[in-house]
Amino acid sequence: MGSQVSKQLERRKAIDAEKKILADLFESSGDQFPGSDYHPSDHKTWMAGLDPSKVRVRDILFPGTHDSATDKIGIRFVSRPFAQCQSCSIYRQLCRGARVLDVRVQEDRRVCHGILLTYSIDLVLDSVKRFLSETTSEILILEIRTEFGHDDPPNFDSHLSDSLGDLLIHQDDHVFDKTIAELLPRRVICIWKPRKSPAPKPGGPLWSAGYLKDNWIDTDLPNTKFESNMKHLSEQAPVSSRKYFYRVENTVTPQADNPVLCVRPVTDRIHPYSRLFISQAFARGFADRLQVFSTDFITEDFVDACAAVTRARIEGKC
Structure with a gap:
């Protein structure tokens, strides 16, 4: 018992030390970057506000949500706090400005996070279509993957293609150089990541796993995650x-060997430092690698920061 308590005390010290490193970095360096004072007048249509004829896909810093469809995951007040990474619906996330969605499914097409379940993927697709019907020039990346430990839903590629239809931007490497206006009326880059089923074919309506990459590190230590993100970003073209x-x-992610297992208090260790990360990417010379930036519990300020980088790129400020 004593050794367990001692271990927990050491873990708390390590977490507090890493929180202090980020707080000190913020204090000494600030979180300003080129164009960082920009705030879209309407988060629901922030891409349209930047002029779709000028916004190339490669210029966009896409704000995204992590484990996007977890607002109703599990049982409220019981299992939900351990798996909920977003507090509002897919539709509300899109209205707040999110443009990348991260959704995990299991065999029966229900959304899941680990062993916990929530609504059907069709609710996600309907929410996307509702949002797009209410806007004219917003594009988004919809990533859907089969959750670890589960089998792929049968015929799921056909289901996605049929559901999203003409909204889908077909896989084409030239997309990165096109403007939003050149892609319209197609609006959705749908990346399907099955575990065992065949990957989407080149040129088809769905994009394969290799078109959305990341380097996930499973830690609840905020500066460890911050610096790992920076290192891997620096290694990208x-x-x-x-x-x-x-x-x-x-x-950052709750760990089994730490008594704090609820997502929100753990992710709050790094959540306030999204602008700091962007400013440090500029300071260290890696800002030209930034492309998709995701978070738990997305806020409008997070979206503002991504929109600001996008605008600065269009205007040649960075």
Whole structure:
């Protein structure tokens, strides 16, 4: 018992030390970057506000949500706090400005996070279609993967293609160099990541796993995650020469050996430092690698920061 308590005390010290490192970095360096004072007038249509004829896909810093469809996961007040990474619906996330969705499914097409279940994938698809019907020039990346430990839903590629139809932007490496206006009326880059089923074919309506990459590190230590994100970002080619999307996730993850297991208090260790990460990417010379930036519990300020980078790129400020 004593050794367990001692271990927990050491873990708390390590977490507190890492939180202090980020707080000190913020205090000494700030979180300003080129164009960082920009705030879209309407988060629901922030892409349209930047002029779709000028916004190339490669210029966009896409704000995304991690484990997007978990607002109703599990049982409220019982299992939900251990798996909920977003507190609002898919539709509300899109209205707040999110443009990358991360959704995990199991065999029966229900969304899941580990062993916990929530609504059908069709609710996600209907929410996407509702949002797109209410806007004219917003594009988004919809990533759907089979959750670890589960089998792929049968005939799921056909289901996605049939459900999203003409909204789908077909796989084409030239997409990265096109403007939003050139892609319209197609609006959705749908990346399907099955575990065992065949991957989507080149040129088809769905994009394969290799088109959205990341380097996930499973830790609840905020500075460890911050610096790991920075290291892996620095190793990427600039957005202008890439033919895939690269994601950085401003999140940390509850660990089984720590008594704090609820997502929100753990992710709050890094959540306030999204602008700091962007400013440090500029300071260290890696800002031209930023392309997808995701978070738990997305806020409008997080979206503002991504929109600001996008606008600065369009205007030649970075």
